Each structure stands twice: as C-alpha cells, then as structure tokens.
Amino acid sequence: MTAMGTELAPARQSCPACGAGHPRAASASRRTGSVVATCRRCGAHWLTNPSPGQEIAESYDFDRDTYAAFVAAKRQGTLEGAYEATLQRLDQVILSGGRDLFDVGAGAGEFMALARERGFEPHGNELAPGAIEMAREQTGVELHHGDLSTLEGENLYDAVTMWCVLAHVPDPDDLLAQIHRVLKPGGVLFLQTPRWSAMDTTALTLARLTRGRSVRVLDRRVNDSHMVLYSRRGLTAQAERAGFEVVSAEPVARYSLKTDSYLRSLGVPRRAATTAARGLDLAVDRNLFFRNILDLYARKPLA
Ligand SMILES: [Zn+2]
Incomplete structure (x- = not known):
C-alpha cells in the first residue's frame, strides 16, 4: 500500500529512547521480516522496519x-x-x-x-x-x-x-x-x-540462534503495535x-490481557492454554x- 498521509517512521538506525547510534540488529524474522535493534547504551529494543503506508487513525478505526x-x-x-x-x-x-x-x-x-x-x-x-x-x-x-x-x-x-x-x-x-x-x-x-524483560531477552536469543526461525514470542512482543520496548534508562532519557x-x-x-488469550495469541492451542493459564495467573497475581x-x-x- 502506498502512503496517503502520515507515513510510519522509516527504518530507525538510532535509538528512539536515548538517541544513541550503532545499535545491534537481530536477524530478520522469517515469519514477518521484522528486524529488532538493541541499543547498546540504554538497552531499549525497537522495530527498525515498521510497516509503511497506513495512517495511524485508519488502524484504530x-x-x-x-x-x-x-x-x-x-x-x-x-x-x-x-x-x-x-x-x-x-x-x-x-x-x-x-x-x-x-x-x-x-x-x-x-x-x-x-x-x-x-x-x-x-x-x-x-x-x-x-x-x-x-x-x-x-x-x-x-x-x-x-x-x-x-x-x-x-x-x-x-x-x-x-x-x-x-x-x-x-x-x-x-x-x-x-x-x-x-x-x-x-x-x-x-x-x-511495555518494558524489555528477561522473557524478551530469551526470545531474542532464540531468534538469533535460529537465524530468524523461532520468532513467535519476539514477533508478539515487538511489532507494529509495540514498536519500542523500553528500559528504565531509555524512558528516563526520552522524558528528560x-x-x-x-x-x-x-x-x-502487569498483564492486561487474560493469560489464556495471551497464550492463544502466541499460537498455544486452546486446551493447553487454559491449563497453563491457571498456574501463570497465580504467578501474575502474586507479582x-x-x-x-x-x-x-x-x-x-x-x-
Ligand atoms: Zn538507547
């Protein structure tokens, strides 16, 4: 689709949080083609190639x-x-x-x-x-x-x-x-x-080790809807x-989706998601x- 108004950001080669250049890039996802960059200074992670074209107002219609x-x-x-x-x-x-x-x-x-x-x-x-x-x-x-x-x-x-x-x-x-x-x-x-957490580091490592093949969790966390996952340091720098x-x-x-909905969005079958969600809900409730x-x-x- 060609743009009919405000384009989404082009490939971003400097950190959207703290502004540092020279990020480390992960292999492109084999599912979506998305490339996640890591800021070597503040630890933020972001999507370098968001989908172009669609106006943000259209995507919330x-x-x-x-x-x-x-x-x-x-x-x-x-x-x-x-x-x-x-x-x-x-x-x-x-x-x-x-x-x-x-x-x-x-x-x-x-x-x-x-x-x-x-x-x-x-x-x-x-x-x-x-x-x-x-x-x-x-x-x-x-x-x-x-x-x-x-x-x-x-x-x-x-x-x-x-x-x-x-x-x-x-x-x-x-x-x-x-x-x-x-x-x-x-x-x-x-x-x-959203914050870059230990879960995301695991997902990113898996994506790198498999050269972009095992990316379901990473794709779910960093995408056109969540273009930046912040660190405390990066978010502070951006606000200042x-x-x-x-x-x-x-x-x-803090998990605002029900756990079974979240697991199913990761591709876990319904019955397995329901079972796993019981244990995970307890952990979330206890912080x-x-x-x-x-x-x-x-x-x-x-x-
Ligand atoms: Zn940064």
Missing part, C-alpha cells in the same frame, strides 16, 4: 462491536488495582493544584470513570469511534476524536495519563512534546509502556529530552512474573 470484543479480552481486576494506585500517586506528586485529568487513548473510559469517583475532572481523546461511543455511554464524557496534536491550547491539565500508548505511535518524541504543551507547570504525566523532570520510572509485572511494564511519573517543571 474500530466500530463498537469490535472494540467491545477487545475490552472483553482484558484481565479484570489487575488494571482496576493499577488505576486506583495511579490516582493515589498522582495526588501525591501533582504540584499544579488542580484536578483536571486528560487520558490519552481513553478507550471505553474505565480509567476516567474511576478518576471521577476519586475527585478528578476527566477529559480524554480516542481514535476509535467505537470506543468514543462506549465511553459516552459509560461515563457521559465526550472524548476528543483525534490525536493530541489536534487539541488546541496549552497549560490546560494537572495530569495527563497514557495506558500503553507510547509504544504504538510512530513519533513518540512528538507525542511527549504535545503532552508537555497541554500540561500545566507542576502537572504530571503518568504513562505505562522532552523537558520533563522524572519523578520515578519503575518496572512492574512473581516477568516485570513486563514500566510505570513513569514525570512532571512539567514549575516555571
């Missing part, structure tokens, strides 16, 4: 039924706990004094609904029309339809939140710049994004480059599984 099926595959409980803890932490680190919160890629509005219960004034945006419809029904909030660059004004919000958005966008530096613009001085960005003061960047274990996520809190400096 889900209707209501499609979006509802996606919501149904999410693990119940895990994210609610994370939502609650995040709102409490935001209360401790926001210095701008207000309660206006903007959720980027707000989905069906579950996080905004809880934010409102905890005394925040929720706002948000979405690209998927089906999600905007669900958010309207569940929260009464009218989400902005479009990315953050189409939202006018500056110094508007005390908190901006992003649940697994940064790794999906073709230009994460630009997204962080937009967030910096709309935050008030003293306001705080919270984001969670965008003008933020990093409050904290912490690895956590014993790989720390697959980074939580970042970063503040726009006061004046």
Whole structure:
C-alpha cells in the first residue's frame, strides 16, 4: 500500500529512547521480516522496519462491536488495582493544584470513570469511534476524536495519563512534546509502556540462534503495535529530552490481557492454554512474573 498521509517512521538506525547510534540488529524474522535493534547504551529494543503506508487513525478505526470484543479480552481486576494506585500517586506528586485529568487513548473510559469517583475532572481523546461511543455511554464524557496534536491550547491539565500508548505511535518524541504543551507547570504525566524483560531477552536469543526461525514470542512482543520496548534508562532519557523532570520510572509485572488469550495469541492451542493459564495467573497475581511494564511519573517543571 502506498502512503496517503502520515507515513510510519522509516527504518530507525538510532535509538528512539536515548538517541544513541550503532545499535545491534537481530536477524530478520522469517515469519514477518521484522528486524529488532538493541541499543547498546540504554538497552531499549525497537522495530527498525515498521510497516509503511497506513495512517495511524485508519488502524484504530474500530466500530463498537469490535472494540467491545477487545475490552472483553482484558484481565479484570489487575488494571482496576493499577488505576486506583495511579490516582493515589498522582495526588501525591501533582504540584499544579488542580484536578483536571486528560487520558490519552481513553478507550471505553474505565480509567476516567474511576478518576471521577476519586475527585478528578476527566477529559480524554480516542481514535476509535467505537470506543468514543462506549465511553459516552459509560461515563457521559465526550472524548476528543483525534490525536493530541489536534487539541488546541496549552497549560490546560494537572495530569495527563497514557495506558500503553507510547509504544504504538510512530513519533513518540512528538507525542511527549504535545503532552508537555497541554500540561500545566507542576502537572504530571503518568504513562505505562511495555518494558524489555528477561522473557524478551530469551526470545531474542532464540531468534538469533535460529537465524530468524523461532520468532513467535519476539514477533508478539515487538511489532507494529509495540514498536519500542523500553528500559528504565531509555524512558528516563526520552522524558528528560522532552523537558520533563522524572519523578520515578519503575518496572512492574502487569498483564492486561487474560493469560489464556495471551497464550492463544502466541499460537498455544486452546486446551493447553487454559491449563497453563491457571498456574501463570497465580504467578501474575502474586507479582512473581516477568516485570513486563514500566510505570513513569514525570512532571512539567514549575516555571
Ligand atoms: Zn538507547
């Protein structure tokens, strides 16, 4: 397909997180042709050859039924706990004094609904029309339809939140710049994004040893939807480059898909996935599984 608008990033030969050059490249996946690069400085890993052509808005053009099926595959409980803890932490680190919160890629509005219960004034945006419809029904909030660059004004919000958005966008530096613009001085960005974990190192080693033949797990973790898997050091460098003061960047274990859905997405047959999922769910619930996520809190400096 040829491009009809914004192209996804071309092959990236410098680290999207810390900016260092001369990465180490893995063999191309025999399944997808994707090539994963490793930053020798910060340990971030990224897709060097994302698929060109499709506008990001098109790839999120889900209707209501499609979006509802996606919501149904999410693990119940895990994210609610994370939502609650995040709102409490935001209360401790926001210095701008207000309660206006903007959720980027707000989905069906579950996080905004809880934010409102905890005394925040929720706002948000979405690209998927089906999600905007669900958010309207569940929260009464009218989400902005479009990315953050189409939202006018500056110094508007005390908190901006992003649940697994940064790794999906073709230009994460630009997204962080937009967030910096709309935050008030003293306001705080919270984001969670996939982290390069021990599981991924195993998958990458397997891909290298088999010259791109055993790549199912690696392809599932680094792809057009997760173009960068960050390290703490790389994510910190990127936030600081965008003008933020990093409050904290912490690895956590958080699995938002149900384990059986996740295993089946890796190609494990249904019955085996159901059996394996029981044991893995226990490990996830006890926070014993790989720390697959980074939580970042970063503040726009006061004046
Ligand atoms: Zn780097």
